[in-house]
Amino acid sequence: MNEIKIKDLILDNKVLVGPMAGVSDISFRSCVAPLKPGLIYSEMISSKGIVYDNQRTKDMCIIEDHEGPVALQLFGNTIEDMVEAAIYIDQNTKASVIDINMGCPVHKVVKGNGGASLMKDIQLAQDIVYNIVQNVSLPISVKIRTGWDQESINCVELAQAVESAGASLIAIHGRTRSQMYTGSVNLDLIKAVKEAVTIPVFGNGDIKTAEDAINMLEITGVDGVMVARQVMRDPWIVEKIKAAINHETYVDVTTEIKLEWLRNHFLTMCHYLGEDVAVKKMRGLAAQFASGLDGGKKLKAPLVRMQSLEEFDRIVTEYKLEKSEKL
Template sequence: MKIKDIEINKTVLSPMAGVTDLAFRLICKEMGAGLVVTEMVSAKGLYYKDKGTEMLTTIRENERPVSLQIFGSDPDIMSYVIKNDLNFREEIDIIDINMGCPAPKIVKNGDGSALMKDPNLISKILEKCVKVSKKPLTIKIRSGWDKDSINAIEISKMAEESGIDAITVHGRTREMYYTGEADWDIIGEIKSRLKIPVIGNGDIFDSSDAIKIMEYTACDAVAIGRGVMGNPFLFKGINNLLAGEKDYSPTYDEILKTILLHMDLSCKLKGEKMAIKEMRKHIAWYLKGLKNSNEIKNRVNTMEKREEIEELLKNYFLN
C-alpha cells in the first residue's frame, strides 16, 4: 500500500509510550514491520525545545520508513512545529497526529482521544496542519469518546476532505480504554466510505487476527500495538500468511537472540543503567507463557547488569 508516495507493506507498528522506542522499532523493522511509528511526542514539548521530548524523535536510517507521531490540541502550536521543525527532518517520512490515546494524563489536557469530543477543534487542527505539512500527514482515532458519541465516521470523512493522507482507526471508544472487544464493523464502514488508506487497529494478537481484520473490513493495512509486545515475530507471521506461506513461530534460540539484541541496542542508546531498568518489562513480555518463566522474570527484576541477565537467560533457554 501507499501513504501518498511512501510505499509500505501491510503491517504497521503502533505507537506506544514507553514501548516503541528506537531499540524496539529497530527490532520490529528487522522482523518485517512495513512502517514503524515513534512514541507519542508532545507538540508543546517540541515547540519549547524540551530535551526529553526531542530525544524521543531520534530516528535511524535503517528503520525507515518512519512515522513520527505528535499529540496536542493547540492548532497553532501543532502547525508551527510541523512547519518549522518536522518539515526539515529528512529522516521523518510521515507525520501522524494522535487523536486516540486514552491515557488520563493525556486526556485531562484535552489531547489524545479527548479531541474526539470536539470535532470543530479537530477541523481547525487538520486545516492548519495540512496547509503547512510538506510530508504525508495521517491521523489515528478511536471509534468515539463513549458508546453514546460514536463519531469516527464523521471525523474520518472530515479528515479525508481536509487532505489527510491516511487514517488509523482503533475500534474502541475512549471509555473502553483497552477492555472489551474492538469493533471491527466501524473500521469496515469507514473503509467503505473513504478513498484514502484506512489502517485497522484493535485485537490483533496473532497472525490470523491480522488476516481476519483485513478480510472482514477490507482495510488497507493493520496497526499492531499490544499484540507485538514481547512478540515482534508477529510481523514475520503476518507477512508469511499474506504471501501464502506458513505462519511463523520463533524457536527458543531466536527468542533468546532477539532479547539479547534488543538489550544490547537499548544499552548502546540509553546507557546500561536506564536500559536494564526498561528492559525488565520487555523481557517479561518475551517470556510470557513460557514454561517456568515466572522465576526468571522475578530474578531479572533484581538484576542491574547486562552480563547477569544474559547468563541467566542463556541458562534458561539453552538448558
C-alpha cells in the same frame, strides 16, 4: 499487490507497528526494523516539548537510516503548537509520515485535551489536520478510536473530517476511549470507517495472531492492520501476518533466536540510553516478552528484578540450561 500509497510514500506491505508510549523509541524501532513492517510508529511526542525546544523531546524525533519508514506521532491540542511541531519534524527529521494522535486514552494525555479528547471536538481536530497539511510536505496520518464512549460514537464523522482536511491515512482502534483496552474491538465500526473514506484505513486492536489479522482484513475490508502490544511479546507477529496475507507458510523462529533478539534489544537500549536507564526499561519489556515464551513465567520473575546486563545474561543462561535439560 501489497503496496499501499500514502501520498507520495509507497508502503511495501500491509502491516504497521503502532505507537506505544515508553516502548516505541529508537532502540525498539531499530530491533523491529529487520522484520520489515510497512511502517513503524514512534511513541507519542509532545508538540509543546518541540515548541519549547525541550532537548529530550527533540531527541525522541531522531531516526536512524536503518529503521526504514517511520511515522513520528505528535500529540497536543492547539493548532499553533501542532503546526509548529509538525514543521519542525518536516524540516529537521528523517520521518516518512507525521501522525496525529487522536486515540490515546491515557488520563494524563486526555486531561490536557490531547489524544482521544480531540474526538470530542471534530472541528478542532479537522482544523489541526488542515493547518498541518498546508504547512508540511510529509503525508499526514491520524490515529483514532471509535468514539469517546458508547454514547458518542463518531469515528465515521471524524474520519471524513480529517480526510477532507488532507489526511493521507487513518488508523482506527476499534474501541472507545472509555473502554481503554477492555472488551473487544468493534469490527463493524472499523468497516464503517473504511467504507466512508477513500484514503487508506488500517485496523487496530486485538491482533494477537496472524489469524486475527486476516479476520480483520476480511471482515472490515481495511487496507492493512496495525499491531502494537503483541509486538512486545512476539515481534515476529509482523512476519507471521505478512506470510498469511501472501498465503505463505511461516516457520516460527527458535527460542534461542528469540532470546538473542531480546538481548540485542537490551544492548541497543544501552547504546542509546545508558545501562542504568536500559535496565529499568528492560525489566518491564522483558516481562512482556517472556510471557510469549514456553515456560516464560520462570524467566519473567527474575528479569523484573535484574540490576544489570550481566545479571540478564546469567538469568537467560540458566533458563536455557533448564530448558535443555528437559528435552
